[in-house]
Amino acid sequence: MAPKNKNPNGENVVPEVQQKKTQALILKSSDGEEFSISKSAAGLSVAIKNMMEDDCAGGVIPLPLVDGGTLARVITYLNKHAEDGASDEDKRKFDEEFLSGMEVDVLCDVALAGNYLDIRGLFHDVCQRIVNGMKNKSVEWVRKTFRIESDFTAEEEEQIKKEYAWAWEGVDSDAD
């Protein structure tokens, strides 16, 4: 199943990656954008690390499943976590800010990229973020967010709702 290939915000995020590091690597997103990243940062991704070891060391690594906007975010994350002087506390703070601004759509894209590039820390954090956002949410919210059409008949849905009546108590009234 292929993820969608558009930047959800429609903006073109320019990564703050300097080319000055000698051991740099070019990552190519699905929409053709190229990002350079230090090898140490890229090594945090198990998938990229494997690719580097395999063949294309020094060359361009195409990432056909990640779009430019998402890749830019992932690279921001990787750079922070590869930073030499950053303490765990710094990283934690950064993660918090990094993720707090994201909509669920963006989070999903990042989660997908994190999964694809095998960056466990990022993937886990993003998933937890989505999970926390889903607690106490209504079924309608879930359908809207994950773009799911109910394939239940009205009777079937009513039946399930009846059985789990209390599960509807205390859901956030704001569907968004």
Next chain:
Amino acid sequence: MNSEESPLPEDLIIEILSWLPPETLASFRSVSKWWCSTISDAKFVAKHQSHFGNSLKNSNSNRIVILTERHADPRAPLKLRLFLDSNPGTFPEHNMELDLKKRGAAESCRIMGSCDGLFCLASSSCDYVGIQLCNPCVRWATRLPVHCFTDKFNPVDLYYGIGFDASVNDYKVLKLRRPVTSRTHMPGAAAMFSVKAKSWKRLNVSVPPNIPLGRSVFLHGFVHWLTCLPSLYNNIKRIMLFDICNEVFGELQLPEIDRDRDTNACADTSISVVRGSLCVLVAESKTDISCDVWMMKEYGIVESWTKQFSIVLREGITKCVEQTVGGEILCCTRKGEHRNVSRHGELRYEPLPSQLVLYDPAMDEYRYVGPAPSCKHVISLVASLALVNGTESFVTSLCLLSWFYMTLQWMNTDMSKQLHLVNMSFCCEEEKRVCWVRDIDDEEESSTFVLRGGCPGSGQRRWEKGWSFHTIILQLDRVIQPDPTRPNGSEDGTSEAGYWSGSGRARLGNPSKLGPSGALLMHLPPPGYCTLSIAHLDASLCFPIARPADLLLTESVLELANLPPAPFRVSGSLEHLIMNARIANRNRAKKGTLPTPGALVIVGEDVERTPEVRADPNEKKVKESKKKSKRPGKEVTEGPSDPKKCKRGSKSSRSSKSSKRSKSMAAKSKAVADKNEEENFQLSGDLNK
């Protein structure tokens, strides 16, 4: 699910869902069919257990279930309140009703064990009372098929456990009967219900004579009970184990609990599983309650018992219930404690009911949970999706076990108010298989009973062509005194090899309501308007049927039995019974012999008459015969006054009126049964329905 539109592929959605709490997932089942089937999937449940379940081990999250006390109406379903610990330390309350309608059963039901968010509710003294299995977090509860160790209603000491057999990924419910006690004289017995197989199995193990003190907990493949040894009235406590996979018992030593304390003080000991470790709480109550909590740091290593803390609880707390899964101590405040309420500058005192509070030993804080009912009905559970998928398959399987329905109708409605049938069971002749009719649902103010029967034991057992009933056992609750104004039957002597023989060892009703002679009158009005009278019985009777062939199930009925949602109904089977009783009566009359003591015979049998009319002509005779009787209550008999008339009446009615009646009865029984069925499905998540 439309995968092109969704921002996440299915495997990532599954990943995310596996971190959500069960109550959220329960509601998300209605997002779409894919979500519903995913959440119910056994693999997902296992994944959820490892993700969400393990994340709970590091938190103080408590889920506390309270079964509220019963209403005055004994038929009202039990209410269950669920308190979920939420972040700001409050306990939002959720209510659900537990389907415990059977009268007489609920009073004796207790929470008997827990495992993975499941708990079971069962009776410690009644063999035939159904066991309820419940996962409150996903709002699932069901009755297990009834299991009985014997077909006799003897008093028993029962206890239970739930466990998860990881080798076969199956939840199992254990039912144990303690060996010989002062009350019972039966050997120990053990049976295990497998949720996957949906059936009971007798276990070939010898049950230790330990006396269980409280409910069981499950950890690392073992069910644990805190027990004390039965010998010499000493107070030696042990943890008894049952290996759910290998089906053997074991023992675990408790820590060296301080013995130099005041020996007069009574120490309450309980075990629980706190964040994956076995804990023992010793609560000693003098003026205030002092608590010691021990934890077995490394499971199975007795030396690793470590005293976690020792505290004295706040004044006003009168009882320690247990240590919760989050490590806090659940306790009750004194009933009627007064609280100062300042209003307009004056102090007022208001009485308070007993309350549940949680004591957090780490923070030294008390948190209010809610009003406290009987403490035996409070349990703290972990959150789990266990058996979220159980509903569908389980309920269907009950039907697949060839349940059948039978309708019994009280013809004189005043009787129905005074008596109710608790149990009716049939024994089958072939291979001594037993078919029990256990679940009895009666409508209020109605004279109709719908009995549900089926074969217990192995799920493979089904009715087979040619099986016949062999023995019927009836059990009555709330027995009444023989009404002197009614015909009590006449005694015509002794001995016709036990057509109706009583075995009234167990009694559910109030003994004081028994007649002075110990006799009771039971009117069993089968379709023939017959009234049966029983002597020398407390509450149960059993009688073999003269010709088993009379009660053969027909082939068409057997076919229906295999259709899950269509339980077939046998109306008027008792008619055959009565017919046989009539034959016996007639034989007795011809031979001039007398029924055996404790026998059951037909009184005032006439299909044509209404009950009121029926009673009159016999009355005189009955009184006469009673005078003759020098052993009152031993045996009461009244043969048909005129066998010819009776025969004529039987024939005509069976061809015309009886068939009409049976039709209307069948319709009525269908309505009742349908209602019953609906109620059974109410709590379940049977999506097919």
